[in-house]
Amino acid sequence: MTRPDFLPLVDLRRMHDPIAKDLGEAFARVVASSRYLLGPETEAFEAEFARHEGGGTGVCCGSGSDALYLALRALDVGPGDAVVTVSNSFVATPESIARTGARVVFCDAHPATRSLDPADLARILDEPGADAIKAVIPIHLYGRRADCAGIREVLESAERNDIWLIGDAAQSHASPDVSQDTDLTCYSFYPGKNLGALGDGGFVISKTKRHANRIRSLRNHGRAGKHRVSEVGVNSRFDDIQAACLRVKLKHLRQWTQQRRAIADAYRERLSAHSHVMKLPADDPRHVYHLFVVELTLGTDASVRDRVFNQMIDEHQVGVGLHYPVPCHQMAPYPTERALPVAEHLSNHVLSLPCFPGMTYDEVDRTVSALERSLSLRPPGITRSTSTGAVT
Numbered sequence: 001m002t003r004p005d006f007l008p009l010v011d012l013r014r015m016h017d018p019i020a021k022d023l024g025e026a027f028a029r030v031v032a033s034s035r036y037l038l039g040p041e042t043e044a045f046e047a048e049f050a051r052h053e054g055g056g057t058g059v060c061c062g063s064g065s066d067a068l069y070l071a072l073r074a075l076d077v078g079p080g081d082a083v084v085t086v087s088n089s090f091v092a093t094p095e096s097i098a099r100t101g102a103r104v105v106f107c108d109a110h111p112a113t114r115s116l117d118p119a120d121l122a123r124i125l126d127e128p129g130a131d132a133i134k135a136v137i138p139i140h141l142y143g144r145r146a147d148c149a150g151i152r153e154v155l156e157s158a159e160r161n162d163i164w165l166i167g168d169a170a171q172s173h174a175s176p177d178v179s180q181d182t183d184l185t186c187y188s189f190y191p192g193k194n195l196g197a198l199g200d201g202g203f204v205i206s207k208t209k210r211h212a213n214r215i216r217s218l219r220n221h222g223r224a225g226k227h228r229v230s231e232v233g234v235n236s237r238f239d240d241i242q243a244a245c246l247r248v249k250l251k252h253l254r255q256w257t258q259q260r261r262a263i264a265d266a267y268r269e270r271l272s273a274h275s276h277v278m279k280l281p282a283d284d285p286r287h288v289y290h291l292f293v294v295e296l297t298l299g300t301d302a303s304v305r306d307r308v309f310n311q312m313i314d315e316h317q318v319g320v321g322l323h324y325p326v327p328c329h330q331m332a333p334y335p336t337e338r339a340l341p342v343a344e345h346l347s348n349h350v351l352s353l354p355c356f357p358g359m360t361y362d363e364v365d366r367t368v369s370a371l372e373r374s375l376s377l378r379p380p381g382i383t384r385s386t387s388t389g390a391v392t
């Protein structure tokens with residue numbers, strides 16, 4: 001049952017309602033064309049989105065999970081190899097590694113980026129089995145850039161320039177030139193993402209044409225021609241209807257990203273007085289705030305965070321989220337023997353606040369007061385900025 005007063009974590013209608021006519025026209029254009037898979041809309045979107053993200057060759061596929069899997073396959077990652085990523089994120093990333101037959105190695109997170117910590121990567125490169133590492137997947141978690149420069153420095157000083165970097169940009173569309181950070185960059189168009197389709201979809205940007213062409217073949221059964229197959233592939237084709245809708249939405253992505261950043265600024269201003277009980281996300285001008293995630297620092301376990309989470313939803317009707325309360329290494333298929341204290345700490349303390357294009361400053365205030373009440377905090381005696389109404 002939807003409660004009329006409920007503020008959701010993300011409300012897609014506020015993005016889609018103003019562009020419904022354009023989406024409908026795009027839909028009708030594809031219906032009339034009879035080209036439904038990997039057709040002209042897909043081709044046009046591949047070029048437009050790759051350019052938007054900083055350049056490289058773009059290839060659409062069926063989902064963000066497939067994008068990661070196909071990127072790994074294009075680099076010949078398979079059984080006997082190992083791939084490094086973080087544990088405090090969505091399970092799709094380790095899953096894509098496991099699908100290739102490679103071993104998942106979890107690196108701990110850095111407290112500021114909440115993504116891969118280069119210092120822990122340096123330790124991994126000294127551990128037994130490090131010779132098998134073929135790729136590292138930094139995740140630009142919540143829309144904040146992972147420290148790819150720091151990762152490259154570590155690889156260079158360990159003389160491991162043979163290791164590929166694959167960026168997981170599933171949460172960081174429109175972060176400036178993000179495709180330049182890594183050899184291959186993978187995206188998800190899951191509907192709730194910063195650029196979301198009206199269904200599933202994924203994308204890989206490759207710095208080389210060679211890897212892009214390999215992914216094009218792999219996503220279509222490993223085809224090398226209409227009746228020839230050169231290797232075992234998958235069906236990860238892309239719908240032209242999704243491409244046409246994404247082309248409409250892409251035109252609004254910069255403005256939507258600005259709105260996300262303005263909401264984050266408002267939260268930061270309104271919550272800065274409470275630094276004794278919460279850590280705000282470390283800003284970066286390239287942060288695109290897929291999620292605005294605060295860290296509630298009270299207590300060592302998840303009890304305070306879980307109580308606040310329930311109270312925000314049940315008493316205050318504010319749709320907060322948990323990204324991610326169980327780190328992947330505590331899930332049955334992905335055990336590890338490595339210590340991951342930062343990932344475990346984050347899983348107990350993170351709380352995602354509503355942050356989406358079309359949200360109003362009044363809703364930011366409402367979320368902040370609900371959080372203050374849930375934590376029994378007194379609102380700060382300072383005057384808040386006068387911003388009200390819609391965030392533009």
Ligand SMILES: Cc1ncc(COP(=O)(O)O)c(C=O)c1O
Nearest residue numbers: 063064065090092170188189190
């Ligand atoms: C960080 C991250 N990686 C990968 C994925 C997988 O994307 P998809 O759901 O499109 O398969 C997601 C999306 O949920 C994600 O958030």
